Amino acid sequence: MSSMPLKPISASLLGLALVWPFSALAAAPAAGADAEQVFAVLAAEVAAQRGELALAHHYYLEAATLTRSPRLAELAVRSAISADSDAAAWRAVRLWLTLAPEAVSAHQVAAFLSIRAGDMGAALNHLRRIIELAGDAVADAYAQVVSIVARAPDVETRLALMRSLVDVFPESAEARQSLAMVAASAGRFELADAAARRALALRPDWNKPRLFLVRLLLSEDRREEARTLLEGFVANSPDDAALRMLYGQLLVDDQEYGTAREVFARLLANQPKQPDVLFALGILSLQLDDLDSARGYLERLYGTGQRRDEAAFYLGQTEERAGRDPQAAIWYARVGDANETDAQVRIALIEARGGDLERAREILQRLRDRTPEDAIALYMVEAEILAEVDRPEQAMAVYAAALEVYPDEPNLLYARALYAVERDRLELAERDLRRIIAADPEHADALNALGYTLADRTERYREARDYIGRAYALKPDEPAILDSMGWVHYRLGDYDAALDYLERALAALDDGEIAAHLGEVLWTLGRHAEAWAVWEAALETHPGHAYLMDVIERHRSSRTVSDDDNQLQPRESQP
Numbered sequence: 021m022s023s024m025p026l027k028p029i030s031a032s033l034l035g036l037a038l039v040w041p042f043s044a045l046a047a048a049p050a051a052g053a054d055a056e057q058v059f060a061v062l063a064a065e066v067a068a069q070r071g072e073l074a075l076a077h078h079y080y081l082e083a084a085t086l087t088r089s090p091r092l093a094e095l096a097v098r099s100a101i102s103a104d105s106d107a108a109a110w111r112a113v114r115l116w117l118t119l120a121p122e123a124v125s126a127h128q129v130a131a132f133l134s135i136r137a138g139d140m141g142a143a144l145n146h147l148r149r150i151i152e153l154a155g156d157a158v159a160d161a162y163a164q165v166v167s168i169v170a171r172a173p174d175v176e177t178r179l180a181l182m183r184s185l186v187d188v189f190p191e192s193a194e195a196r197q198s199l200a201m202v203a204a205s206a207g208r209f210e211l212a213d214a215a216a217r218r219a220l221a222l223r224p225d226w227n228k229p230r231l232f233l234v235r236l237l238l239s240e241d242r243r244e245e246a247r248t249l250l251e252g253f254v255a256n257s258p259d260d261a262a263l264r265m266l267y268g269q270l271l272v273d274d275q276e277y278g279t280a281r282e283v284f285a286r287l288l289a290n291q292p293k294q295p296d297v298l299f300a301l302g303i304l305s306l307q308l309d310d311l312d313s314a315r316g317y318l319e320r321l322y323g324t325g326q327r328r329d330e331a332a333f334y335l336g337q338t339e340e341r342a343g344r345d346p347q348a349a350i351w352y353a354r355v356g357d358a359n360e361t362d363a364q365v366r367i368a369l370i371e372a373r374g375g376d377l378e379r380a381r382e383i384l385q386r387l388r389d390r391t392p393e394d395a396i397a398l399y400m401v402e403a404e405i406l407a408e409v410d411r412p413e414q415a416m417a418v419y420a421a422a423l424e425v426y427p428d429e430p431n432l433l434y435a436r437a438l439y440a441v442e443r444d445r446l447e448l449a450e451r452d453l454r455r456i457i458a459a460d461p462e463h464a465d466a467l468n469a470l471g472y473t474l475a476d477r478t479e480r481y482r483e484a485r486d487y488i489g490r491a492y493a494l495k496p497d498e499p500a501i502l503d504s505m506g507w508v509h510y511r512l513g514d515y516d517a518a519l520d521y522l523e524r525a526l527a528a529l530d531d532g533e534i535a536a537h538l539g540e541v542l543w544t545l546g547r548h549a550e551a552w553a554v555w556e557a558a559l560e561t562h563p564g565h566a567y568l569m570d571v572i573e574r575h576r577s578s579r580t581v582s583d584d585d586n587q588l589q590p591r592e593s594q595p
Contacts, residue, residue, distance in 0.1 A: 064079035067079060074099075077099040080092055090123060093120075096112035097116055097129055128146075132168050144184050144188075151185070158192075193229070209240055213236060234246050235266075259286075281308065302314050315342075333351070372405050399432065403415040419432060430466070434469070436449075467488070467490045485512065506522035523538065530561055532562035539552070
């Protein structure tokens with residue numbers, strides 16, 4: 021026997037951990053074993069300890085043959101698998117099945133080895149035995165079967181095995197659902213859909229195929245069908261928590277926040293301390309600007325002792341939006357884990373709004389020291405906070421200091437350029453954006469920002485169009501770039517092209533500035549009623565948008581009433 025040092029070896033098969041060294045006590049033969057049996061077991065253990073897996077297999081198999089022990093046969097199988105020897109594993113698994121013909125684990129290994137050997141008939145026989153031996157644990161058995169079948173080398177083999185198993189158990193909903201899962205993983209969505217629907221027909225109240233069908237339709241971008249199907253399931257099982265949770269998530273994705281909140285509220289009535297439901301209701305209430313309800317749900321969540329960091333963070337958000345900065349800071353101070361940095365940033369902003377700029381900047385510096393990987397983002401945050409409290413020179417100084425540490429860092433240059441535009445420092449903005457483009461000629465955002473700035477703030481329209489055109493070639497569906505393309509064409513007097521780009525931009529993104537630009541073009545084309553309709557619709561969703569309101573005010577005084585637009589007079593509530 022070699023002098024290889026002792027070392028543990030680990031492997032896995034079908035989710036079963038194979039951990040060495042094995043326990044000699046667990047594998048020892050019964051009392052009264054002869055010397056040959058004891059020697060075989062101990063030799064196997066020593067070989068396993070030394071990592072000599074082929075030798076361990078030999079002695080475990082000899083011990084199992086001498087003692088007729090299924091446990092030793094299993095150890096022989098495991099050692100062969102760890103040694104990556106299918107032939108040895110087959111010798112041991114045949115003995116194991118002879119000694120324990122109803123051992124599910126033995127049939128699992130045999131099915132896997134049969135698939136690897138290309139013997140699908142044998143594999144099917146062992147898969148069938150796994151199901152037949154499952155008793156009440158048939159759902160777990162089918163999960164094991166799906167895991168084993170997934171090891172087949174190609175899609176057609178996997179599907180053939182599952183179809184054959186369905187033929188063996190034609191009235192089994194679990195068999196049909198397992199086929200659906202394998203088909204879906206293989207991209208055979210029609211087969212997956214049909215199999216899941218048959219499973220549901222066999223067991224109408226079973227949630228697994230119901231949830232599967234909805235998610236399958238969503239994955240195929242058949243959203244309306246998925247929603248209709250799910251609404252039918254919910255109507256038939258109104259108190260089913262899993263269905264309602266999925267329905268609520270779908271409504272959130274569709275931005276139907278009020279209806280989603282009603283769905284989660286019904287869930288909460290049945291599960292009053294369910295943390296995920298309380299969290300969803302808190303966030304939805306925040307989204308609906310119902311701060312009192314948000315506070316109530318999130319405080320209840322905090323009181324459950326679960327998701328406390330998230331609850332504290334969003335309670336801080338709630339109090340901040342309610343204008344209660346001291347209470348918000350108290351909640352933010354309780355936040356740890358993933359939201360801790362964001363919470364500390366909010367505390368810094370609250371300190372700055374309260375006039376303690378020194379304290380705010382100390383917090384941000386401490387964060388930079390603690391998490392240097394976030395330093396660039398934290399520099400930008402500090403500058404944004406200083407800008408928000410009207411400290412423009414200090415904000416610019418922060419950008420400059422950051423760029424001393426991180427020269428030519430594109431995110432810092434881009435952020436400073438945008439702020440420089442706000443401060444009418446166009447020369448600095450142009451210089452920063454050109455530095456980004458020089459380093460990365462395909463930086464679409466910098467190209468767009470430079471082009472838009474030139475189109476909006478200068479008369480260098482053709483140069484602006486070149487930069488925006490380069491950005492458009494890189495990101496043709498980006499709403500901000502479509503808006504810039506529309507605006508530069510407007511500046512060049514090409515109003516039809518401007519209209520096309522701006523209509524596409526507004527269709528892609530409901531934004532006050534895009535709406536303002538589109539209205540400008542419509543107005544210039546003499547379509548005043550349409551311009552006012554666009555502006556008024558935008559005011560409904562962006563009531564405080566400064567740029568939009570400036571455009572409206574500029575045109576209000578020059579507005580003429582015609583037969584087409586006298587019904588669209590500005591509302592009294594508009595500025």
